[in-house]
Amino acid sequence: MYEFELTTQQQLLKEAIHSLGQSVIRPQSLGWDRAKDIDQGFLRNFYTMSSALRGSDNPLEDFNEGPKVRDPKRISNTNRTAAVGAEEMAWADAAIMLSLPGPGLGAPPIRNSGTPEQKERYFSIFRDMSEQLRWGAYGLTEPGAGSDVAGIRTSCVRDGTHWVLNGRKCFITNGGRASWVVIFATVDPSLGRAGHRAFVVERGTPGFSVGKIEDKMGLCANETAELVLEDCRVPADALLGGESAYQSKEGFMTAMKTFDNTRPLVAAMACGIGRAAYEYATEFVKEHYLLGRPLPRYAAIAERLARMARRLEGARLSVWKAVSMADHGVPNAREASASKALAGQVATQVCIDAIEICGAHGTLREDHALLEKWFRDIKVYDIFEGTGQVQRIVVSRRLMEGLERF
Amino acid sequence: MISFQPTEDQTLIIDTVAQLVGARVAPGVRAREAARGVEPELLAAATELALDGAGYGAASGGQGLGLLTALMIEEELAASDASVAFSLPGFMPFTVFLDTLLSEEPRAQRMPELLRGERLGALAWSEPKPCAERPGMVTTAVTAASGYRLTGEKCFVGNVERAEELLVLAQLQPEAGWAGLGAFTVPQQAPGVRLLGRHATVGLDAACFGAVRLDDVAVGPEALLGQGAALTARLAEAFARYSLHVAARQVGLTRGAFELMKGYAEVRKAFGKPIAQFQSIAFTIADRFIELESARELVRRAAWAWDVGKPAAQCLQWSAQAIATAHELGMRAAEDCVQLHGGAGFIRDVVAEKLMRDAKQLALCGYTAAQADQLAAGLGLGLALDPATSLPTPDTQAVFT
Ligand SMILES: Cc1cc2nc3c(=O)[nH]c(=O)nc-3n(C[C@H](O)[C@H](O)[C@H](O)COP(=O)(O)OP(=O)(O)OC[C@H]3O[C@@H](n4cnc5c(N)ncnc54)[C@H](O)[C@@H]3O)c2cc1C
Numbered sequence: 036m037y038e039f040e041l042t043t044q045q046q047l048l049k050e051a052i053h054s055l056g057q058s059v060i061r062p063q064s065l066g067w068d069r070a071k072d073i074d075q076g077f078l079r080n081f082y083t084m085s086s087a088l089r090g091s092d093n094p095l096e097d098f099n100e101g102p103k104v105r106d107p108k109r110i111s112n113t114n115r116t117a118a119v120g121a122e123e124m125a126w127a128d129a130a131i132m133l134s135l136p137g138p139g140l141g142a143p144p145i146r147n148s149g150t151p152e153q154k155e156r157y158f159s160i161f162r163d164m165s166e167q168l169r170w171g172a173y174g175l176t177e178p179g180a181g182s183d184v185a186g187i188r189t190s191c192v193r194d195g196t197h198w199v200l201n202g203r204k205c206f207i208t209n210g211g212r213a214s215w216v217v218i219f220a221t222v223d224p225s226l227g228r229a230g231h232r233a234f235v236v237e238r239g240t241p242g243f244s245v246g247k248i249e250d251k252m253g254l255c256a257n258e259t260a261e262l263v264l265e266d267c268r269v270p271a272d273a274l275l276g277g278e279s280a281y282q283s284k285e286g287f288m289t290a291m292k293t294f295d296n297t298r299p300l301v302a303a304m305a306c307g308i309g310r311a312a313y314e315y316a317t318e319f320v321k322e323h324y325l326l327g328r329p330l331p332r333y334a335a336i337a338e339r340l341a342r343m344a345r346r347l348e349g350a351r352l353s354v355w356k357a358v359s360m361a362d363h364g365v366p367n368a369r370e371a372s373a374s375k376a377l378a379g380q381v382a383t384q385v386c387i388d389a390i391e392i393c394g395a396h397g398t399l400r401e402d403h404a405l406l407e408k409w410f411r412d413i414k415v416y417d418i419f420e421g422t423g424q425v426q427r428i429v430v431s432r433r434l435m436e437g438l439e440r441f
Numbered sequence: 442m443i444s445f446q447p448t449e450d451q452t453l454i455i456d457t458v459a460q461l462v463g464a465r466v467a468p469g470v471r472a473r474e475a476a477r478g479v480e481p482e483l484l485a486a487a488t489e490l491a492l493d494g495a496g497y498g499a500a501s502g503g504q505g506l507g508l509l510t511a512l513m514i515e516e517e518l519a520a521s522d523a524s525v526a527f528s529l530p531g532f533m534p535f536t537v538f539l540d541t542l543l544s545e546e547p548r549a550q551r552m553p554e555l556l557r558g559e560r561l562g563a564l565a566w567s568e569p570k571p572c573a574e575r576p577g578m579v580t581t582a583v584t585a586a587s588g589y590r591l592t593g594e595k596c597f598v599g600n601v602e603r604a605e606e607l608l609v610l611a612q613l614q615p616e617a618g619w620a621g622l623g624a625f626t627v628p629q630q631a632p633g634v635r636l637l638g639r640h641a642t643v644g645l646d647a648a649c650f651g652a653v654r655l656d657d658v659a660v661g662p663e664a665l666l667g668q669g670a671a672l673t674a675r676l677a678e679a680f681a682r683y684s685l686h687v688a689a690r691q692v693g694l695t696r697g698a699f700e701l702m703k704g705y706a707e708v709r710k711a712f713g714k715p716i717a718q719f720q721s722i723a724f725t726i727a728d729r730f731i732e733l734e735s736a737r738e739l740v741r742r743a744a745w746a747w748d749v750g751k752p753a754a755q756c757l758q759w760s761a762q763a764i765a766t767a768h769e770l771g772m773r774a775a776e777d778c779v780q781l782h783g784g785a786g787f788i789r790d791v792v793a794e795k796l797m798r799d800a801k802q803l804a805l806c807g808y809t810a811a812q813a814d815q816l817a818a819g820l821g822l823g824l825a826l827d828p829a830t831s832l833p834t835p836d837t838q839a840v841f842t
Contacts, residue, residue, distance in 0.1 A: 176784060181711070181784055182711050182712075182783065183710075183711040206784040206788075250788065250790075251787055251794075252779075252787050252788070252797070253787070332812075332834065335811050335815060336811070339811070383776065387772060387776075390801055391804065391805070394805050394809065394834070395650075395806075397805075398801065399640055399642060399643075400641035401640065410801065411643065411794075414780075414794075414797065415784075418779075418780065418784055418786065419784060419787075422783055423780065424719075424722070424780075
């Protein structure tokens with residue numbers, strides 16, 4: 036059945052985030068961007084508030100309440116709710132969304148492949164963060180391998196009851212502050228994906244250190260770190276899923292499953308930023324295109340606004356479709372990548388156009404002039420979690436059989 | 442006969458500029474951005490070579506090499522750092538505008554000192570808010586016994602901190618709407634002129650844009666450089682010429698972005714081969730090259746048209762087409778430059794992200810693409826120049842530097 040209405044719960048969640056975004060987050064957004072950090076007090080309050088809001092469809096439930104037995108007849112709303120929430124949070128400030136305490140991108144591989152003991156061990160630390168905020172992270176990218184996930188070179192060698200890891204990871208979201216990081220390594224690069232293993236490496240493990248904290252174009256309030264593994268010894272039970280999970284291509288699939296779940300959410304965030312920029316430009320036009328603005332000039336602007344709006348709407352629908360398929364348990368790799376490819380590009384163009392409409396005013400880094408920040412934030416949405424090109428590879432491979440490997 | 446061959450002089454000049462760029466411009470790109478200004482030694486070196494005076498006529502104290510040569514120089518500079526040209530006197534809008542607005546005698550009197558950099562000026566066109574009462578500018582000029590009195594606020598005024606003189610556009614005849622503007626020169630030191638400070642902007646950090654307030658500033662009758670319908674036509678020409686300078690910088694930036702992304706794609710490996718080996722990447726690079734060439738030649742043809750004295754309508758139309766194209770394609774190239782760098786493109790260690798910010802800022806430093814299209818459309822339809830659609834909109838889309 037077709038349905039485009041949000042549930043009451045989703046609507047309430049959206050409204051709650053919207054009003055928080057409007058009155059609390061946005062006024063501080065630029066300050067956090069400049070300080071390259073988000074006030075911990077805010078994050079703590081936000082965490083407490085979101086815990087109170089938590090309902091049965093909340094995506095956080097899996098690690099807060101432990102694994103649940105789902106009723107197979109009851110279709111979950113989790114991914115759709117998450118997409119609605121992610122868009123609204125990003126509308127307020129995308130850097131916050133990425134900085135929220137919790138396992139972050141590290142959650143899906145543990146949820147998908149972790150043993151019950153691992154889930155308990157790594158998720159339990161997030162149950163009570165009233166005293167201390169904690170983060171998890173996902174360490175796949177390396178200086179020499181990003182899109183080409185199979186090309187990672189971080190090595191893992193079994194040594195008795197331990198594994199020894201060596202290598203470098205780069206651009207890791209919350210990597211410096213994380214209590215643990217899911218690190219992808221290889222037993223033998225020549226084996227390609229079959230050689231991959233995923234480990235959960237805890238902060239403080241000897242040989243595991245944080246390298247450079249990156250200075251970025253946008254999303255400055257969110258931490259992006261380099262991680263260094265030098266003869267880093269981790270116990271055998273840090274191997275995600277245990278030995279048996281790697282009899283097949285499972286190691287690599289662990290990495291990829293993460294993306295099927297998260298790509299539409301990243302796309303939803305892109306829509307949120309794009310929508311913020313679009314609304315900003317619309318308000319600007321209403322305020323500035325007053326008396327005496329001749330019709331042709333107004334018409335050109337209006338047309339551009341209309342184009343921005345319809346493209347955003349289309350992108351959002353592709354996100355909703357992908358998450359809806361996930362909620363229904365239907366394979367969605369193609370749609371997940373399609374939504375990310377579309378939203379990343381559309382939202383970037385919307386931000387570019389929004390500045391164009393506001394003109395030089397849109398480039399100001401002053402007061403609450405957030406447009407220039409959104410312009411700086413948005414571009415990475417066409418890059419991380421698989422670049423636009425990589426999404427197109429995924430889509431095309433699922434459209435046409437027998438394509439050669441790109 | 443149609444030819445795309447630079448003259449020997451032009452080749453020589455461009456070689457000289459390329460050397461300067463290699464030695465002084467390229468190494469300081471990030472430092473310049475952090476310092477939010479162009480280093481004096483670089484300005485001195487450029488002045489010594491008289492780069493920014495090359496395009497002006499001998500009567501103005503220039504070398505008479507024409508706009509086309511000037512734009513070649515700017516492209517060369519901007520291929521490394523688009524912010525540098527903004528700080529060179531001959532490339533500033535004040536200088537370009539005065540050269541266009543002044544008649545022969547005052548031009549010969551005033552231009553040489555401007556080109557020597559002995560006296561800098563700034564164009565005060567943009568305003569923070571639209572006028573809610575009537576079409577036209579918020580800043581007003583009222584006739585007084587001894588001349589005029591100017592009141593209002595101007596923003597996005599380039600080099601406002603260094604300028605000794607302002608070229609202020611103000612509403613002289615309120616009832617005439619956009620056709621009722623007047624252009625005035627105002628010394629920065631004049632009583633009532635107050636600097637409001639410098640803007641922080643998304644790109645071109647080394648160029649300087651700021652705001653200035655005028656409170657009942659008195660100027661003599663000689664300060665008025667033009668008004669009404671006659672001014673509209675002159676202003677359109679001045680805006681078009683200046684915006685062509687900016688478009689040439691955008692072409693330079695596009696070239697910089699193109700070279701950077703191409704170089705990276707040739708060495709960055711994924712899936713066992715340089716990413717340039719992937720057709721989608723190779724096509725992207727090819728597309729950006731094709732666009733770069735077309736933007737550059739549009740810009741050069743427009744400059745050539747002004748240089749050889751084609752009819753104004755033709756020059757304006759070709760300029761408008763060049764300006765819109767350069768900005769559209771520049772933004773795309775800069776974005777692709779980030780994209781082809783993957784995650785590294787988003788990190789400040791690589792200059793790609795700066796190119797993307799600068800490209801956006803550049804696109805707003807004169808006629809925007811949309812405004813240029815409207816100007817061209819009007820000319821294409823044979824309509825009379827309507828100041829409301831043939832000039833940039835002061836309260837929305839203009840940085841003047
Ligand atoms: C702010 C930020 C946060 C990040 N967070 C994380 C994180 O938490 N964890 C993590 O593991 N990683 C993270 N990343 C890394 C990110 O996922 C990678 O940067 C991204 O996957 C691209 O990889 P790359 O940078 O190595 O680019 P490359 O793979 O080198 O790509 C360079 C260019 O080549 C193109 N390309 C590559 N292969 C092909 C092909 N076959 N066909 C066509 N084009 C191709 C790409 O699309 C791109 O345009 C983050 C990055 C950023 C910027």
